[in-house]
Amino acid sequence: MYDLIVIGGGPAGMMAAGRAGEKGKKVVLLEKKDRMGKKLLLCATGRCNVTNTASLDQFIKVYGRGGHFLRTALETFDNEKLRSLLLSYGVETVVENKGRVFPKSQRADSVLQALEAYMHDHKVKIQTHSPVVRLNFEGNRISDVETSQGNVFGKNVLIATGGLSYPATGSSGDGYKFASSAGHTICPTYPAIIAFETVESWVKSLQGTPIKNVHIAAYQSGKKIAEQFGEALFTHYGLSGPTILDMSKRMVECLQDGPVQIRIDLKPKHSPEELEGLLLDQIKRHGSKAMKSCLSFFIPEKLTSIFLNLCNLEPNKKVSQITVSERRKILKQLKGLCLTLIRHRPIEEAIVTAGGVNLNEVNAKMMESKLLEGLYFAGEVLDIDGPTGGFNLQAAFSTGYLAGNSVD
Template sequence: MSSLNYDVVVIGGGPSGLMAAIASAEQGANTLLIEKGKKLGKKLEISGGGRCNVTSRLPKDEIIKHIPGNGRFLYSAFSVFDNEDIIDFFEDLGVKLKEEDHGRMFPVSDSAKDVVKALINQLDNLNVTVKMQTKVEAIDFRQDHHTVILDNDEKIQVKNIVVAVGGKAVPYTGSTGDGYSWAKKAGHTITTLFPTEVPLKSNQAFIKNKALQGLSLRDVALTVKDSNDKSLVTHTMDMIFTHFGISGPAVLRCSQYVVKQWLTSNEPVKLLIDALPNTNEETLFQTFNQLMEQNPKKSIKNNLKGWVPERYFLFLLKETNIDPDINSANISREKIRALVEHLKRFEVYVHDSLPIEKAFVTGGGVSIKEVIPTTLASKLMEGLFFCGEILDIHGYTGGYNITSALVTGRLAGQNAAWNSF
């Protein structure tokens, strides 16, 4: 056996690992990619509903705003390789992209498989050695080289290792948290792991009795409140009531703020649903009063129908103790005020989320304070690099996490290669 088997070993065949292996081999480094599963790019294949939202065309500052979990760390990396470079990279590989709403970039073919195929072809073109269905049992770190120990007892000596094994979310794609123990062994801090982009649980009576189960609300403004009743964040998107709580795009976006707060306080977290975010509360109150005065003999149910889905409206009438069949003339202004308040600020109390395995993204990970932002190299261990979701960086769904994975993978692979020579 020669003293070193490879210049660079990349562990993990997800978006960041594929990009790291390509970037390393492009620099001329003898590169090995190790993947424990049967397939490369499994997470990419399922992303964007199987269409693969590879990045976003929003300005850099906007992209970083959409990565609320330490996105600012990426400014240095973005100055070397950014979202526009990702677009060029895929176009050069023959994957034509198209822009959709909110700057989201998809392959023209609408097939994530084309994205994965292009990356795998590029590994072949660059002579990257790929070991599939190969589990890394441990890493033995030394000052001048490291030894990767496989589960079949094979030992691979290497100067540089790129850890790209993901977090703990979506474990059936292979992200089962393997990398945290290796990072700890190298002296790294793992910040608290928590689920983000995850459905939320509530044990309020209306959830338990399934009063709204399966009901979707379109374009609601969902606001997370802190323990002092200050607004933390608001997202205006769709949501759905489930048998355990709430889900849908607005809920997923708000979830990390809810989970973080719940982890620190262990108290239920209050969320407010504004079902009519484009209508001012006072305007709505006056409009409702006018409608009642104009049609006093009509039932309130018929007088005010169409503002929100009927099932939600009937539920809110019940919540405010208003008989849906009562004549509009017989309802007090106080009751109308209460109804409007419920439409604008219906309270949901969340006490937990689904587990991290059911989340789309992992919050927490290898502390970014211990990683050099321009190279993704460890500040604590020579020849060790991190990229992708193992880092304490997390964004919203919509191509932001993949952007982070591809950008950090690019830099980690490139710099690992340069460190070999």
Template structure:
């Protein structure tokens, strides 16, 4: 019986194990943690956004790094297949705003437990609290895997599904990159993705814990060229900016040591400058004899008002009816262009995913097999593909895991 060793029991590894076991292979799944699916438990803030209910082409569009590499994977094991798999495993799903698919229970535990039950039912040999030390090849063919306790597992195939460098407490500590390099593979530059950002503006601390909905952002590079825009939710932290639109923006941004980015927040995207000016005039009429600082209560969250007043350069003590047209126009501009200068990304340990990984030109996109070593396969985040938030990264894990398990 053909023997396959899968390194890493996350979403990609468990998917690969299930498919390989269905083919009648002798499957051993090696996991360094004391349980499988550790990272699944924290995805989607503990709710686990398993996929997106969109067209396949839209899946690919939401993978800014090497999306076309995933054509075969996404078309072979689709998002509909993911939903059907979980329904068959007893995990009912629901689709929320933005086509995001979650378990009905809102519990990531249910997803991890279902995948674990599936591989156990298929008699996959699961070795927990074990770390792979080395992958051994002979004549560019897989020969065996050696664990750090010196145990040797002879095998014809190995699937590396170790994740990236994000959330190291879940076991993603870059082991897969080391294994790939040891057998001749190239690993592209690694950086955090889907990550919060630190900004230079000191007043950011005054906005900590403030969340905004229905805002728009535009990201500009050092040449003042717009490189990304988005609409949705944002959170202010003591160090800078976070939330869904910021995490997605990080996918489109390069090394901050080589590029100076600015992020402009449109606090009122539903109103163009003319309509916003009319809205402000209406509020100013209402508060005509009040001080300026009292005239923005209907327009903005309280925490934001002192900052906007400062940036507008209008004296907060000025009575509203004394504010000039030019001052009002400046206020409109600030509200439509609340701008921050990016200092750096938060540490990679906080990233939801890692950008960079095994170079895709060295992997057969139809099978996930290495083009350099016979019997070596890759699945999930260890590959140089990463996507926006919305279930796309877990779909990558399931689809690439399926291919690796089917062809290993």
């Protein structure tokens, strides 16, 4: 008989198992795949953005309505405590732009090895290849957890199965089914950090081309719904990159009501007047050259031909032949390149899932179910999501730690 059965070997599950073991509890972790941390290894393209240096108040703010719920978890196990724990297992961390924290090794597997060592040190039993079939109940408690390998008995159960994204890593929505069987409400799930497909097919020829230091605003029916400054990325299907991902939750919600218009200011640090002065200067300097070579001063070279086509200008037209009205078209496009988003990519590609176990049914001070004694939740299975930048992993680590800490 275990004190705690942890379902799911992701960041939240491993942290909870390690902390409960550290408190002297007898713990087993059930992972349906052949190894733990498969999604963790993919974080930030394998570099693993573990947390952010933001203050507690900033952390709470970025999660929106989930922020207040997370306060106790973040106070109990914050970004500094996470970095200290990792350091105690030999993982130094470094701070990059916007406060993002990475392992100094730039390797996600160093973080995974630290979590595995944390569990090993505190005698957590790991059972891989053990997909959970169902939770069995006796009265108002879970009597046992039924897996493909047999039944596991314990006093407490933690559901830390992740969301719906990257099903190949094990995050396929099982936790919602288990929570529902225990009487919990599941808030509708949808992608929270995701790329988008556009009406415009010309993006395909720009696949892999980044645009940096741009201002992007999203509109629906003429009303601004989101905006960001930073970097975006053209893909074979549409748009991705940090700015798009950070705006994506709001845009996914709005897409239910129709297409979303994207307006990209390619030179946001210059007013239209300043930009016109720069363009005139380029025209004077390069009068005998083709217009596309002149434009490469303002935008990525790969974008120039398409950009001029959108202005209805011949790319090889000489700079000296550009008329005043044509110059205005160029300036208008530089300050407002437009694209139309028609759908988000499949939820399986989402970095984070929005929705999940209703927070009103979970005790925020313990991560324990209000409906069923001895049932706990942690990580992405809860209706919590934040932007990119280490906030989602910190939420997983903090809720996992608090759950493991709360088990009697």
